[in-house]
Amino acid sequence: MKQPYRQWQWLFSIWNSVSFGYFNHYSRLLSNFCLFLVEKIAQIYEEALKNEPGNEKILTHLFMSYVRLQDYPKQKLTALNLYKAVPKNPYYFWAVMSIYMQALEMEDKNMANKIILPLAEKMCKKFFDDKKFEAEAEVELYLMILEKQNKTTEMIEL
DSSP: OOOHHHHHHHHHHHHHHOOOOHHHHHHHHHHHHHHHHHHHHHHHHHHHHHHSTTOHHHHHHHHHHHHHHTOHHHHHHHHHHHHHHSOOHHHHHHHHHHHHHHHHHOSOHHHIIIIIHHHHHHHHHHHHHTTOOOSHHHHHHHHHHHHHTTOHHHHHHO
């Protein structure tokens, strides 16, 4: 993905060597191009953010571009920056969900259970203790985090 020219050369070599239907080939070409564009879109929003730091719209679009890339650490940072700029609960819980997704995708489950999930739990607990929960989805996320850690007692108390 870092060298789009080589990627296109590879695609065209397949085009010339393999015989398959037009639609199948076109869909492969289009999906590969879209993957390339998703990375570029994130870079464009990063550059735009340099000109307008704290812009809610740009930060939201940047977050969504990281979602498409499944870049959980950058999702978390962007969501927290968004929450700092515009303190709305959904933005905070986007960061928590990014941490949760990172834990699910990690190969090192020991690290996920000892470091990543407790961080997500701590972030939720802070909001819960401050009585800042506003939506059912926020409580559900907190319960999902506790469930993943097998903390049934805490789930019942919640």
